Amino acid sequence: xxxxxxxxxxxxxxxxxxxxxxxxxxxxxxxxxxxxxxxxxxxxxxxxxxxxxxxxxxxxxxxxxxxxxxxxxxxxxxxxxxxxxxxxxxxxxxxxxxxxxxxxxxxxxxxxxxxxxxxxxxxxxxxxxxxxxxxxxxxxxxxxxxxxxxxxxxxxxxxxxxxxxxxxxxxxxxxxxxxxxxxxxxxxxxxxxxxxxxxxxxxxxxxxxxxxxxxxxxxxxxxxxxxxxxxxxxxxxxxxxxxxxxxxxxxxxxxxxxxxxxxxxxxxxxxxxxxxxxxxxxxxxxxxxxxxxxxxxxxxxxxxxxxxxxxxxxxxxxxxxxxxxxxxxxxxxxxxxxxxxxxxxxxxxxxxxxxxxxxxxxxxxxxxxxxxxxxxxxxxxxxxxxxxxxxxxxxxxxxxxxxxxxxxxxxxxxxxxxxxxxxxxxxxxxxxxxxxxxxxxxxxxxxxxxxxxxxxxxxxxxxxxxxxxxxxxxxxxxx
Numbered sequence: 001x002x003x004x005x006x007x008x009x010x011x012x013x014x015x016x017x018x019x020x021x022x023x024x025x026x027x028x029x030x031x032x033x034x035x036x037x038x039x040x041x042x043x044x045x046x047x048x049x050x051x052x053x054x055x056x057x058x059x060x061x062x063x064x065x066x067x068x069x070x071x072x073x074x075x076x077x078x079x080x081x082x083x084x085x086x087x088x089x090x091x092x093x094x095x096x097x098x099x100x101x102x103x104x105x106x107x108x109x110x111x112x113x114x115x116x117x118x119x120x121x122x123x124x125x126x127x128x129x130x131x132x133x134x135x136x137x138x139x140x141x142x143x144x145x146x147x148x149x150x151x152x153x154x155x156x157x158x159x160x161x162x163x164x165x166x167x168x169x170x171x172x173x174x175x176x177x178x179x180x181x182x183x184x185x186x187x188x189x190x191x192x193x194x195x196x197x198x199x200x201x202x203x204x205x206x207x208x209x210x211x212x213x214x215x216x217x218x219x220x221x222x223x224x225x226x227x228x229x230x231x232x233x234x235x236x237x238x239x240x241x242x243x244x245x246x247x248x249x250x251x252x253x254x255x256x257x258x259x260x261x262x263x264x265x266x267x268x269x270x271x272x273x274x275x276x277x278x279x280x281x282x283x284x285x286x287x288x289x290x291x292x293x294x295x296x297x298x299x300x301x302x303x304x305x306x307x308x309x310x311x312x313x314x315x316x317x318x319x320x321x322x323x324x325x326x327x328x329x330x331x332x333x334x335x336x337x338x339x340x341x342x343x344x345x346x347x348x349x350x351x352x353x354x355x356x357x358x359x360x361x362x363x364x365x366x367x368x369x370x371x372x373x374x375x376x377x378x379x380x381x382x383x384x385x386x387x388x389x390x391x392x393x394x395x396x397x398x399x400x401x402x403x404x405x406x407x408x409x410x411x412x413x414x415x416x417x418x419x420x421x422x423x424x425x426x427x428x429x430x431x432x433x434x435x436x437x438x439x440x441x442x443x444x445x446x447x448x449x450x451x452x453x454x455x456x457x458x459x460x461x462x463x464x465x466x467x468x469x470x471x472x473x474x475x476x477x478x479x
Contacts (some may be wrong), residue, residue: 019198023139024149026195027132028156030095033187034125035160036167037067037098040180041118043168043312047177052111065231066115070122071129072415073224077216078123079130079408080268084209087134087404088201092192094127099188106182117181126411133395133407138202142396148334150395154388155330158380162316162323169313204401207266215260215268222253223412230419234426269409273402281470282394283413285463289350289390290417292459293383295425296357299452300372303363307446310369321373322380329381333388343474346389347467352382354460361453363446386463393474421459425452 041048045064082090101124105117136153140146171179229246236243261267274280297319304310304318337345356379360371391410398406433439433448467474
Protein backbone atom coordinates (compact mmCIF):
# COMPACT_ATOMS: atom_id res chain seq x y z
CA UNK A 1 0.00 0.00 0.00
CA UNK A 2 2.93 2.34 0.53
CA UNK A 3 4.73 1.65 -2.75
CA UNK A 4 2.70 4.07 -4.90
CA UNK A 5 3.29 7.11 -2.67
CA UNK A 6 6.98 6.24 -2.52
CA UNK A 7 7.19 6.07 -6.31
CA UNK A 8 5.41 9.42 -6.55
CA UNK A 9 7.94 10.92 -4.14
CA UNK A 10 10.80 9.49 -6.17
CA UNK A 11 9.31 10.96 -9.36
CA UNK A 12 8.96 14.36 -7.68
CA UNK A 13 12.56 14.24 -6.49
CA UNK A 14 13.75 13.18 -9.95
CA UNK A 15 11.82 16.01 -11.58
CA UNK A 16 13.19 18.51 -9.05
CA UNK A 17 16.78 17.43 -9.74
CA UNK A 18 16.21 17.51 -13.50
CA UNK A 19 14.93 21.08 -13.20
CA UNK A 20 18.00 22.00 -11.16
CA UNK A 21 20.25 20.59 -13.90
CA UNK A 22 18.58 22.78 -16.52
CA UNK A 23 18.72 25.82 -14.23
CA UNK A 24 22.43 25.24 -13.65
CA UNK A 25 22.98 24.84 -17.39
CA UNK A 26 21.35 28.23 -18.06
CA UNK A 27 23.35 29.99 -15.34
CA UNK A 28 26.65 28.43 -16.40
CA UNK A 29 25.93 29.11 -20.06
CA UNK A 30 25.56 32.83 -19.45
CA UNK A 31 28.72 32.92 -17.31
CA UNK A 32 30.48 31.21 -20.20
CA UNK A 33 29.32 34.12 -22.38
CA UNK A 34 30.56 36.74 -19.88
CA UNK A 35 34.03 35.15 -19.80
CA UNK A 36 34.00 34.72 -23.60
CA UNK A 37 33.38 38.44 -24.11
CA UNK A 38 36.26 39.25 -21.79
CA UNK A 39 38.87 37.54 -23.95
CA UNK A 40 37.46 37.26 -27.47
CA UNK A 41 38.17 40.85 -28.50
CA UNK A 42 41.91 40.64 -27.69
CA UNK A 43 42.65 38.38 -30.64
CA UNK A 44 40.59 40.57 -32.99
CA UNK A 45 42.31 43.82 -31.90
CA UNK A 46 44.70 44.16 -34.91
CA UNK A 47 41.82 43.63 -37.36
CA UNK A 48 39.68 46.16 -35.48
CA UNK A 49 42.43 48.78 -35.69
CA UNK A 50 42.73 48.21 -39.43
CA UNK A 51 38.99 47.97 -40.09
CA UNK A 52 38.12 51.11 -38.12
CA UNK A 53 41.11 53.02 -39.50
CA UNK A 54 42.46 53.77 -36.05
CA UNK A 55 45.60 55.85 -35.99
CA UNK A 56 45.41 56.68 -32.29
CA UNK A 57 46.76 54.09 -29.89
CA UNK A 58 44.48 55.54 -27.22
CA UNK A 59 41.30 54.65 -29.14
CA UNK A 60 42.54 51.09 -29.69
CA UNK A 61 43.42 50.72 -26.01
CA UNK A 62 39.97 51.93 -24.93
CA UNK A 63 38.29 49.37 -27.18
CA UNK A 64 40.15 46.67 -25.26
CA UNK A 65 39.73 48.11 -21.76
CA UNK A 66 36.18 49.55 -21.89
CA UNK A 67 34.60 46.17 -21.12
CA UNK A 68 36.90 45.40 -18.18
CA UNK A 69 36.54 48.85 -16.61
CA UNK A 70 32.74 48.85 -16.87
CA UNK A 71 32.50 45.27 -15.64
CA UNK A 72 34.69 45.97 -12.61
CA UNK A 73 32.98 49.23 -11.70
CA UNK A 74 29.35 48.08 -11.79
CA UNK A 75 29.64 44.66 -10.11
CA UNK A 76 28.67 45.76 -6.58
CA UNK A 77 25.75 47.79 -7.89
CA UNK A 78 24.63 44.90 -10.07
CA UNK A 79 24.74 42.47 -7.17
CA UNK A 80 22.70 44.66 -4.84
CA UNK A 81 20.08 45.53 -7.46
CA UNK A 82 19.67 41.82 -8.15
CA UNK A 83 19.19 41.11 -4.44
CA UNK A 84 16.65 43.90 -4.00
CA UNK A 85 14.59 43.73 -7.20
CA UNK A 86 14.77 40.03 -8.08
CA UNK A 87 17.73 37.98 -9.29
CA UNK A 88 15.80 36.30 -12.10
CA UNK A 89 14.40 39.61 -13.36
CA UNK A 90 17.80 41.31 -13.34
CA UNK A 91 19.45 38.23 -14.86
CA UNK A 92 17.08 38.07 -17.84
CA UNK A 93 16.97 41.80 -18.56
CA UNK A 94 20.76 41.97 -18.34
CA UNK A 95 21.07 39.17 -20.88
CA UNK A 96 18.82 41.17 -23.20
CA UNK A 97 20.98 44.23 -22.52
CA UNK A 98 24.11 42.27 -23.41
CA UNK A 99 22.55 41.29 -26.71
CA UNK A 100 21.64 44.88 -27.58
CA UNK A 101 25.09 46.13 -26.55
CA UNK A 102 26.69 43.44 -28.72
CA UNK A 103 24.53 44.52 -31.65
CA UNK A 104 25.67 48.13 -31.18
CA UNK A 105 29.33 47.12 -30.97
CA UNK A 106 29.09 44.70 -33.90
CA UNK A 107 27.48 47.34 -36.15
CA UNK A 108 29.72 50.16 -34.87
CA UNK A 109 30.24 52.96 -37.38
CA UNK A 110 32.97 54.79 -35.46
CA UNK A 111 35.52 54.15 -32.69
CA UNK A 112 33.27 56.01 -30.22
CA UNK A 113 30.27 53.77 -30.97
CA UNK A 114 32.44 50.66 -30.64
CA UNK A 115 33.85 51.81 -27.31
CA UNK A 116 30.32 52.63 -26.10
CA UNK A 117 29.10 49.18 -27.15
CA UNK A 118 31.96 47.46 -25.34
CA UNK A 119 31.33 49.51 -22.19
CA UNK A 120 27.62 48.64 -22.28
CA UNK A 121 28.56 44.97 -22.69
CA UNK A 122 30.67 45.28 -19.53
CA UNK A 123 27.83 46.91 -17.58
CA UNK A 124 25.39 44.18 -18.64
CA UNK A 125 27.92 41.50 -17.66
CA UNK A 126 28.35 43.19 -14.26
CA UNK A 127 24.66 42.53 -13.60
CA UNK A 128 24.58 39.03 -15.11
CA UNK A 129 27.53 37.61 -13.13
CA UNK A 130 26.35 38.33 -9.54
CA UNK A 131 22.68 37.69 -10.38
CA UNK A 132 23.62 34.30 -11.83
CA UNK A 133 25.72 33.32 -8.83
CA UNK A 134 22.90 34.50 -6.54
CA UNK A 135 20.43 32.34 -8.46
CA UNK A 136 22.75 29.34 -8.14
CA UNK A 137 22.87 29.78 -4.36
CA UNK A 138 19.09 30.20 -4.16
CA UNK A 139 18.48 27.15 -6.37
CA UNK A 140 20.91 24.71 -4.75
CA UNK A 141 21.24 24.63 -0.94
CA UNK A 142 24.64 24.55 0.81
CA UNK A 143 26.29 21.17 0.84
CA UNK A 144 27.87 18.68 -1.57
CA UNK A 145 25.42 19.40 -4.38
CA UNK A 146 26.21 23.13 -4.38
CA UNK A 147 29.94 22.41 -4.19
CA UNK A 148 29.65 20.30 -7.33
CA UNK A 149 27.56 23.00 -8.99
CA UNK A 150 30.19 25.63 -8.21
CA UNK A 151 32.80 23.33 -9.72
CA UNK A 152 30.80 23.20 -12.95
CA UNK A 153 30.35 26.97 -12.71
CA UNK A 154 34.13 27.42 -12.51
CA UNK A 155 34.57 25.11 -15.49
CA UNK A 156 32.16 27.27 -17.50
CA UNK A 157 34.20 30.39 -16.72
CA UNK A 158 37.44 28.65 -17.75
CA UNK A 159 35.82 27.32 -20.91
CA UNK A 160 34.51 30.76 -21.81
CA UNK A 161 37.83 32.52 -21.32
CA UNK A 162 39.80 29.95 -23.31
CA UNK A 163 37.13 29.67 -26.00
CA UNK A 164 37.28 33.44 -26.45
CA UNK A 165 41.00 33.28 -27.21
CA UNK A 166 40.52 30.48 -29.76
CA UNK A 167 37.15 31.47 -31.22
CA UNK A 168 38.27 35.08 -31.61
CA UNK A 169 41.02 33.98 -33.97
CA UNK A 170 38.79 31.65 -36.00
CA UNK A 171 35.95 34.16 -36.38
CA UNK A 172 38.27 37.05 -37.20
CA UNK A 173 40.09 35.05 -39.85
CA UNK A 174 37.02 33.67 -41.63
CA UNK A 175 34.11 36.04 -40.86
CA UNK A 176 35.77 39.32 -39.85
CA UNK A 177 36.18 41.08 -36.51
CA UNK A 178 32.52 42.14 -36.26
CA UNK A 179 31.51 38.49 -35.90
CA UNK A 180 33.37 38.32 -32.56
CA UNK A 181 30.76 40.74 -31.19
CA UNK A 182 27.68 39.61 -33.10
CA UNK A 183 28.20 35.97 -32.01
CA UNK A 184 26.54 36.93 -28.72
CA UNK A 185 23.15 37.60 -30.28
CA UNK A 186 22.10 34.01 -31.17
CA UNK A 187 23.41 32.82 -27.78
CA UNK A 188 21.34 35.49 -25.99
CA UNK A 189 18.22 34.51 -27.94
CA UNK A 190 18.74 30.86 -27.02
CA UNK A 191 19.23 31.70 -23.33
CA UNK A 192 16.33 34.09 -22.67
CA UNK A 193 13.32 31.82 -23.25
CA UNK A 194 14.48 28.85 -21.12
CA UNK A 195 15.70 31.26 -18.43
CA UNK A 196 12.24 32.80 -18.17
CA UNK A 197 10.55 29.41 -18.09
CA UNK A 198 12.84 27.47 -15.76
CA UNK A 199 14.51 29.89 -13.35
CA UNK A 200 12.74 30.75 -10.11
CA UNK A 201 12.60 34.27 -8.73
CA UNK A 202 14.37 35.09 -5.47
CA UNK A 203 15.27 38.34 -3.74
CA UNK A 204 15.91 40.00 -0.40
CA UNK A 205 12.44 40.00 1.19
CA UNK A 206 13.50 41.40 4.56
CA UNK A 207 14.84 44.73 3.32
CA UNK A 208 13.04 47.61 1.66
CA UNK A 209 13.84 48.22 -2.00
CA UNK A 210 15.79 51.30 -1.01
CA UNK A 211 19.03 51.36 -2.96
CA UNK A 212 22.17 52.84 -1.44
CA UNK A 213 22.69 55.39 -4.23
CA UNK A 214 25.52 57.16 -2.40
CA UNK A 215 27.42 53.92 -1.84
CA UNK A 216 26.82 52.87 -5.47
CA UNK A 217 28.19 56.16 -6.84
CA UNK A 218 31.23 56.16 -4.54
CA UNK A 219 31.98 52.46 -5.02
CA UNK A 220 31.62 52.49 -8.81
CA UNK A 221 33.76 55.61 -9.25
CA UNK A 222 36.44 54.37 -6.87
CA UNK A 223 36.58 50.93 -8.46
CA UNK A 224 36.82 52.23 -12.03
CA UNK A 225 39.57 54.66 -11.00
CA UNK A 226 41.50 51.93 -9.16
CA UNK A 227 41.35 49.45 -12.05
CA UNK A 228 42.32 52.19 -14.52
CA UNK A 229 45.31 53.15 -12.37
CA UNK A 230 46.57 49.60 -12.06
CA UNK A 231 46.04 48.54 -15.67
CA UNK A 232 47.19 51.74 -17.38
CA UNK A 233 49.99 52.80 -15.00
CA UNK A 234 52.84 51.17 -16.88
CA UNK A 235 51.59 52.42 -20.24
CA UNK A 236 51.22 56.09 -19.24
CA UNK A 237 53.91 56.13 -16.55
CA UNK A 238 53.22 55.75 -12.84
CA UNK A 239 54.01 59.42 -12.18
CA UNK A 240 52.07 60.80 -15.16
CA UNK A 241 49.21 63.22 -14.54
CA UNK A 242 46.35 60.85 -15.61
CA UNK A 243 47.60 58.04 -13.38
CA UNK A 244 48.24 60.26 -10.35
CA UNK A 245 44.78 61.79 -10.77
CA UNK A 246 43.03 58.41 -11.10
CA UNK A 247 44.98 57.06 -8.10
CA UNK A 248 43.88 60.06 -6.02
CA UNK A 249 40.27 59.54 -7.10
CA UNK A 250 40.49 55.83 -6.19
CA UNK A 251 41.88 56.57 -2.71
CA UNK A 252 39.46 59.40 -1.89
CA UNK A 253 36.33 57.70 -3.21
CA UNK A 254 37.37 54.36 -1.69
CA UNK A 255 37.76 55.96 1.74
CA UNK A 256 34.43 57.76 1.39
CA UNK A 257 32.78 54.49 0.34
CA UNK A 258 34.05 52.61 3.41
CA UNK A 259 33.00 55.44 5.70
CA UNK A 260 29.53 55.66 4.15
CA UNK A 261 28.94 51.89 4.28
CA UNK A 262 29.69 51.75 8.00
CA UNK A 263 26.89 54.16 8.79
CA UNK A 264 24.04 53.04 6.55
CA UNK A 265 21.50 50.37 7.41
CA UNK A 266 20.81 49.78 3.71
CA UNK A 267 24.50 49.71 2.78
CA UNK A 268 25.53 48.43 -0.63
CA UNK A 269 28.10 46.15 1.06
CA UNK A 270 27.62 45.99 4.85
CA UNK A 271 30.64 45.13 6.98
CA UNK A 272 28.69 42.18 8.41
CA UNK A 273 29.00 40.34 5.08
CA UNK A 274 32.73 39.85 5.65
CA UNK A 275 32.14 38.39 9.13
CA UNK A 276 29.96 35.54 7.86
CA UNK A 277 31.80 32.24 7.56
CA UNK A 278 35.03 32.56 5.60
CA UNK A 279 33.77 35.22 3.18
CA UNK A 280 36.33 37.87 4.13
CA UNK A 281 39.23 35.42 4.05
CA UNK A 282 38.05 33.94 0.74
CA UNK A 283 37.89 37.32 -0.99
CA UNK A 284 41.32 38.35 0.30
CA UNK A 285 42.74 35.05 -0.91
CA UNK A 286 41.00 35.48 -4.26
CA UNK A 287 42.76 38.79 -4.87
CA UNK A 288 46.20 37.28 -4.26
CA UNK A 289 45.46 34.13 -6.29
CA UNK A 290 44.37 36.10 -9.34
CA UNK A 291 47.39 38.41 -8.93
CA UNK A 292 49.55 35.35 -9.44
CA UNK A 293 47.53 33.77 -12.25
CA UNK A 294 46.70 36.95 -14.19
CA UNK A 295 50.28 38.21 -14.07
CA UNK A 296 51.63 34.86 -15.22
CA UNK A 297 49.15 34.64 -18.11
CA UNK A 298 50.01 38.13 -19.31
CA UNK A 299 53.77 37.46 -19.35
CA UNK A 300 53.37 34.10 -21.08
CA UNK A 301 51.23 35.70 -23.79
CA UNK A 302 54.03 38.20 -24.48
CA UNK A 303 56.61 35.42 -24.48
CA UNK A 304 54.70 33.26 -26.96
CA UNK A 305 53.81 36.07 -29.35
CA UNK A 306 56.85 38.34 -29.19
CA UNK A 307 59.68 35.92 -28.43
CA UNK A 308 58.50 32.68 -30.06
CA UNK A 309 56.74 34.60 -32.89
CA UNK A 310 53.47 32.71 -32.47
CA UNK A 311 50.30 34.22 -33.89
CA UNK A 312 47.24 35.07 -31.80
CA UNK A 313 45.37 31.92 -32.82
CA UNK A 314 48.36 29.66 -32.09
CA UNK A 315 48.75 31.36 -28.70
CA UNK A 316 45.09 30.76 -27.95
CA UNK A 317 45.40 27.10 -28.88
CA UNK A 318 48.43 26.81 -26.58
CA UNK A 319 46.37 28.05 -23.63
CA UNK A 320 43.47 25.84 -24.73
CA UNK A 321 45.42 22.81 -23.47
CA UNK A 322 45.51 24.15 -19.91
CA UNK A 323 41.94 25.38 -20.34
CA UNK A 324 40.77 21.86 -21.13
CA UNK A 325 42.51 20.57 -18.00
CA UNK A 326 40.83 23.32 -15.93
CA UNK A 327 37.40 22.43 -17.32
CA UNK A 328 37.73 18.73 -16.47
CA UNK A 329 39.19 19.51 -13.04
CA UNK A 330 36.33 21.88 -12.27
CA UNK A 331 33.73 19.20 -12.93
CA UNK A 332 35.30 16.95 -10.28
CA UNK A 333 36.44 19.66 -7.82
CA UNK A 334 33.22 19.50 -5.80
CA UNK A 335 33.65 15.77 -5.26
CA UNK A 336 37.23 16.31 -4.08
CA UNK A 337 36.01 18.91 -1.56
CA UNK A 338 33.33 16.50 -0.38
CA UNK A 339 35.88 13.74 0.15
CA UNK A 340 38.95 15.56 1.48
CA UNK A 341 37.53 18.79 2.91
CA UNK A 342 37.70 22.36 1.65
CA UNK A 343 40.91 23.37 3.42
CA UNK A 344 42.97 20.43 2.16
CA UNK A 345 41.80 20.84 -1.43
CA UNK A 346 42.38 24.60 -1.28
CA UNK A 347 45.90 24.34 0.10
CA UNK A 348 46.83 21.51 -2.27
CA UNK A 349 45.50 23.49 -5.23
CA UNK A 350 47.61 26.56 -4.41
CA UNK A 351 50.75 24.46 -3.87
CA UNK A 352 50.24 22.73 -7.24
CA UNK A 353 49.55 26.10 -8.89
CA UNK A 354 52.83 27.42 -7.48
CA UNK A 355 54.76 24.41 -8.79
CA UNK A 356 53.33 25.06 -12.25
CA UNK A 357 54.78 28.58 -12.29
CA UNK A 358 58.12 27.37 -10.93
CA UNK A 359 58.41 25.07 -13.96
CA UNK A 360 58.38 28.13 -16.22
CA UNK A 361 60.40 30.79 -14.32
CA UNK A 362 63.52 30.08 -16.38
CA UNK A 363 61.93 30.85 -19.76
CA UNK A 364 64.41 29.60 -22.39
CA UNK A 365 65.51 31.61 -25.41
CA UNK A 366 64.33 28.92 -27.78
CA UNK A 367 62.12 25.82 -27.78
CA UNK A 368 60.07 27.15 -24.88
CA UNK A 369 56.67 25.94 -26.07
CA UNK A 370 56.95 22.52 -24.40
CA UNK A 371 57.93 24.18 -21.12
CA UNK A 372 54.92 26.52 -21.30
CA UNK A 373 52.56 23.65 -22.11
CA UNK A 374 53.83 21.61 -19.14
CA UNK A 375 53.84 24.53 -16.71
CA UNK A 376 50.41 25.86 -17.63
CA UNK A 377 48.92 22.35 -17.48
CA UNK A 378 50.13 21.85 -13.89
CA UNK A 379 49.19 25.41 -12.97
CA UNK A 380 45.67 25.09 -14.43
CA UNK A 381 44.95 21.95 -12.41
CA UNK A 382 45.91 23.63 -9.15
CA UNK A 383 44.42 27.03 -9.99
CA UNK A 384 40.93 25.77 -10.76
CA UNK A 385 40.90 23.76 -7.50
CA UNK A 386 41.87 26.90 -5.57
CA UNK A 387 39.44 29.11 -7.47
CA UNK A 388 36.45 26.85 -6.90
CA UNK A 389 37.17 26.31 -3.21
CA UNK A 390 37.46 30.07 -2.63
CA UNK A 391 34.13 30.49 -4.45
CA UNK A 392 32.57 27.92 -2.11
CA UNK A 393 34.02 29.63 0.96
CA UNK A 394 33.04 33.04 -0.40
CA UNK A 395 29.37 32.15 -0.79
CA UNK A 396 28.66 29.73 2.07
CA UNK A 397 27.06 31.23 5.16
CA UNK A 398 25.96 34.45 3.47
CA UNK A 399 22.62 35.95 4.48
CA UNK A 400 19.77 34.95 2.16
CA UNK A 401 19.19 38.56 1.15
CA UNK A 402 22.82 39.11 0.14
CA UNK A 403 23.44 36.17 -2.19
CA UNK A 404 24.03 38.22 -5.33
CA UNK A 405 26.11 40.69 -3.31
CA UNK A 406 28.37 37.81 -2.24
CA UNK A 407 28.65 36.80 -5.89
CA UNK A 408 29.57 40.38 -6.80
CA UNK A 409 32.31 40.41 -4.14
CA UNK A 410 33.84 37.23 -5.57
CA UNK A 411 33.95 38.84 -9.01
CA UNK A 412 35.28 42.15 -7.64
CA UNK A 413 38.14 40.41 -5.84
CA UNK A 414 39.04 38.61 -9.07
CA UNK A 415 39.03 41.85 -11.05
CA UNK A 416 41.19 43.56 -8.44
CA UNK A 417 43.60 40.65 -8.48
CA UNK A 418 43.84 40.76 -12.27
CA UNK A 419 44.50 44.51 -12.29
CA UNK A 420 47.10 44.34 -9.50
CA UNK A 421 48.82 41.26 -10.94
CA UNK A 422 49.18 42.67 -14.45
CA UNK A 423 50.22 46.07 -13.11
CA UNK A 424 52.95 44.61 -10.91
CA UNK A 425 54.42 42.18 -13.44
CA UNK A 426 54.55 44.76 -16.23
CA UNK A 427 56.37 47.18 -13.94
CA UNK A 428 58.81 44.51 -12.78
CA UNK A 429 59.43 43.39 -16.35
CA UNK A 430 60.11 46.98 -17.46
CA UNK A 431 62.48 47.63 -14.54
CA UNK A 432 64.63 44.52 -15.02
CA UNK A 433 64.57 44.86 -18.81
CA UNK A 434 66.01 48.36 -18.47
CA UNK A 435 68.54 47.16 -15.89
CA UNK A 436 69.69 44.31 -18.15
CA UNK A 437 70.27 46.30 -21.31
CA UNK A 438 67.03 47.85 -22.49
CA UNK A 439 64.03 46.87 -24.61
CA UNK A 440 66.19 46.63 -27.74
CA UNK A 441 68.02 43.60 -26.33
CA UNK A 442 65.95 40.36 -26.58
CA UNK A 443 67.98 38.86 -23.73
CA UNK A 444 67.16 41.80 -21.49
CA UNK A 445 63.45 41.52 -22.31
CA UNK A 446 63.58 37.81 -21.48
CA UNK A 447 65.29 38.58 -18.16
CA UNK A 448 62.48 40.99 -17.32
CA UNK A 449 59.86 38.34 -18.03
CA UNK A 450 61.67 35.82 -15.86
CA UNK A 451 61.67 38.21 -12.90
CA UNK A 452 57.98 38.85 -13.51
CA UNK A 453 57.23 35.15 -13.21
CA UNK A 454 59.09 35.15 -9.89
CA UNK A 455 56.60 37.85 -8.82
CA UNK A 456 53.77 35.46 -9.70
CA UNK A 457 55.49 32.82 -7.56
CA UNK A 458 55.68 35.32 -4.68
CA UNK A 459 51.95 36.04 -4.97
CA UNK A 460 51.22 32.31 -4.93
CA UNK A 461 53.38 31.82 -1.83
CA UNK A 462 51.47 34.70 -0.25
CA UNK A 463 48.24 32.85 -1.03
CA UNK A 464 49.60 29.76 0.75
CA UNK A 465 50.40 31.90 3.80
CA UNK A 466 46.89 33.41 3.84
CA UNK A 467 45.32 29.96 3.57
CA UNK A 468 47.34 28.66 6.53
CA UNK A 469 46.64 31.82 8.54
CA UNK A 470 42.88 31.44 8.08
CA UNK A 471 42.94 27.65 8.35
CA UNK A 472 40.26 27.46 11.04
CA UNK A 473 37.79 29.49 9.00
CA UNK A 474 38.30 27.33 5.94
CA UNK A 475 38.09 24.13 8.00
CA UNK A 476 34.76 25.25 9.45
CA UNK A 477 33.44 25.49 5.90
CA UNK A 478 34.25 21.82 5.45
CA UNK A 479 32.42 20.79 8.61
